[in-house]
Amino acid sequence: MSGTLGIAVIGTGKMGADHARRIDRMVAGARVAAVADVDGERAKEVAAGLDGCGAYTDPEAALAAPGVDAVLIASPGPAHEEVLLHCLERELPVLCEKPMTPDPAGALRVVEAEARLGRRLVQVGFMRRYDAEYERLKALLDGAELGRPLFLHCRHRNAASPSFFTSEMLIADSVVHEVDAARWLLGQEVTAVSVLTPTASGGAPEGLRDPQFVLLETSGGTVVDVEVFVNCGFGYQVQCEAVCEAGSARIGDGQAMVVQSGGRWGGEIVQDFTVRFADAYDRQLRRWTEAVREGRATGPSAWDGYAAAAVAEAGVTALRSGVRERVSLAERPGLYGGHG
Known part of the structure; x- marks a missing residue:
């Protein structure tokens, strides 16, 4: 397309407002044409800082606003499916924050609607695929110079969890990132999930099963383990080590500047995912904007969103039951060729 890409941002909370700012300041050839939020005042506040941006409380009104060519969804997960289906009806390209939907049944409805349309319009916001360290690890594994991957060892730590976090959300909202990253890095589907829980940390809110140890089995025989600890207390850490037949590679150590002073040495640990993955979000x-302007589909697909939701559901079931759970996936439509 020629001209500036007009984007409607649905949801103006922390993520939506941040995306609107990025589009306005960091993305050439695009502008925020409309925003929508159930909190009308919040939507107006975000729109006020954006030239020519309309504010709405109804997502459908934002999709139909003048100058809207594409959509970015950053509203709460339960609201995603309805907006995604409206976007597909209007044939609007859409970048949807994870989860695409909170459950695999809803995600499959989106997949089926897009497959009927016959072209990819949905991209899911698994931003780790755009992180420079993850991209280097992906290239290394694709090159096979270290041989076949045998293990992925992952750590996902937050300084503290939000007050509303539940034990199930450690898997559905946190480990789901490792699920997508593992599928993408390995080019394999996750076939089974097991969850172990030690005695809860004293730093975790009462009743929260934190930390957890999640074991993923894959279609290619690689074993993926994830330590998720959302009240570690010291900062935000995401690490991944691939152990292969002829070597290993690790990312996420976060070692930039190291200071030595007063008989000690050390560095900074970032406290928030928006800092750690700022470049990846950019x-x-x-x-995504470049692909939309060129009429291409790229990045994590609706199928990837569905597969991640199915694995997360199996993980939540395994957490509750203490039993290894197999992952069941629907037949993959031909629109989505290849893994991840």
Whole structure:
């Protein structure tokens, strides 16, 4: 397309407002044409800082607003499916924050609607695929110079969890990132999930089963383990080590500047995912915008969103039952060729 890409941002909470700012300041050839939020005042506040941006409380009104060519969904997960289906009806390209939907049944309805349309319009916001370290690890594994991957060892730590976090959300909202990253890095589907829980940390809110140890089995025989600890107390850490037949590679150590002073040495641990993955969010938006302008589909697909939701559901079931759960996936439509 020629001209500036007009984007409607649905949801103006922390993520939506941040995406609107990025589009306005960091993405060439795009602008925020409309925003929508159930909190009308919040939507107006975000729109006020954006030239020519309309504010709405109804997502459908924002999709139909003048100058809207594409959509970015950053509203709460339960609201995603309805907006996604409206986007497909209007044939609007859409970048949807994870989860695409909170459950695999809803995600499958989106997949089926897009498959009927016969073209990819949905991209899911698994931003780790755009992180420079993850991209290097992906290239290394694709090159096979270290041989076949045998294990992925992952750590996902937050300084503290939000007050509303539940034990199930450690898997559905946190480990789901490792699920997508593992599928993408390995080019394999997750076939089974097991969850172990030690005695809860004293730093975790009462009743929260934190930390957890999640074991993923894959279609290619690689074993993926994830330590998720959302009240570690010291900062935000995401690490991944691939152990292969002829070597290993690790990312996420976060070692930038190291200071030595007063007989001690050390560095900073970031406290928030928006800092750790700031560059990844920028690259994700730029590449999505570029692809939309060129009429291409790129990035994590609706199928990837569905597969992640199915694995997360199996993980939640395994957490509750203490039993290894197999992952059941629907037949993959031909629209989505290849893994991840």
